[in-house]
């Protein structure tokens with residue numbers, strides 16, 4: 001491998017330990033969500049790491065300080081060696097998390113994973129998840145498998161995190177979502193707005209909630225929080241505030257390559273799971289040691305420190321707080337990953353964010369009305 | 385939350401207490417997170433085995449660390465806080 005041996009480490013930049021290891025075991029998945037965050041060309045990716053290769057990665061990361069290990073995908077349940085991987089990593093002292101859609105989960109496998117030492121199961125409900133829509137529409141039947149699996153997870157003594165991705169068409173039902181999660185005895189509930197699709201798609205799909213919707217959802221969540229606290233209820237609600245109604249971006253993952261290490265099915269190492277879209281060459285665990293990858297590779301050092309920043313970040317006194325925001329968002333929206341995250345009011349591209357906010361308000365009129373207006377407008381023009 | 389001496393603390397399901405060499409500290413791991421513990425918190429949590437009640441934990445710590453007059457109160461207070469945070473539960 002070209003970069004083995006050479007070091008791109010930046011002098012004077014203190015690098016944290018890769019505390020969080022995300023193992024994307026496979027891109028295979030029984031579902032085909034139109035909004036999948038997996039790469040479109042996943043069929044062209046290299047072959048999946050073998051059981052032994054994964055275990056070697058776990059060992060190396062553990063020695064470097066990793067304590068949390070997440071198994072995800074695709075759908076990680078597709079990997080037949082999952083129990084073996086859980087056992088190996090649990091024996092190394094990892095806290096093991098399974099992140100699944102619940103499709104393909106059975107009582108038998110839940111028991112098998114418990115035996116292997118799995119610590120926690122997170123069931124994710126994607127925004128485009130038909131089952132969520134069924135649930136919100138009141139059809140519990142189509143939703144039954146997920147509910148059944150959530151109950152089985154609790155019955156086997158696991159703590160459970162339920163993760164709901166919300167958007168403008170379901171966020172108003174947040175009260176019912178929380179109610180259901182509590183009924184299922186979730187220990188943690190993560191409520192996140194679907195931001196990762198990227199702005200353009202978000203708008204095209206008409207998914208961006210309005211500011212009023214968001215504020216309402218946040219208010220309802222904190223009312224629930226107070227209620228639960230008053231009861232001494234252990235369930236914790238985590239409302240992930242999206243940043244598109246902010247004037248400053250979020251600090252991404254505590255900085256580039258500083259906490260989080262993602263390994264894709266073919267062994268490519270990434271500092272964040274959406275980083276694969278960036279025009280940056282990332283190393284592979286088949287070619288270099290994890291230590292070299294983390295501390296010395298080009299990809300992991302690309303946005304460390306501050307020397308890569310152009311203006312306005314370069315001379316900004318807030319750069320140590322937010323690191324200029326999200327590199328992927330900057331790339332997606334401005335075409336240059338070095339730019340300030342356009343969420344920032346100081347960014348010359350902030351207009352994109354303002355336009356999207358405005359569109360969210362406009363779209364609330366409904367597509368038909370908008371089209372009607374255009375049609376009428378064009379007729380008036382034609383008359384003149 | 386008031387703690388009675390005859391109650392037995394246990395870790396909440398999904399909360400794991402262990403030593404992390406990379407942190408050179410005891411930590412509490414839970415779904416997707418970790419709390420790094422200071423020395424006294426670690427000493428108290430080491431005693432949490434699902435068998436010993438609060439009184440027994442205090443006795444064990446008093447034997448181990450004699451000459452700390454506030455030890456009993458400190459332990460009770462810590463257990464109260466840990467219960468409030470739902471790290472441990474009382475049986």
Ligand code: SF4
Nearest residue numbers: 029031032033036074
């Ligand atoms: S379930 Fe997840 S991995 Fe599978 S297609 Fe949907 S979003 Fe993608």
Ligand code: SF4
Nearest residue numbers: 313316318319324344
């Ligand atoms: S200019 Fe850059 S560093 Fe400053 S607040 Fe905006 S994004 Fe952050």
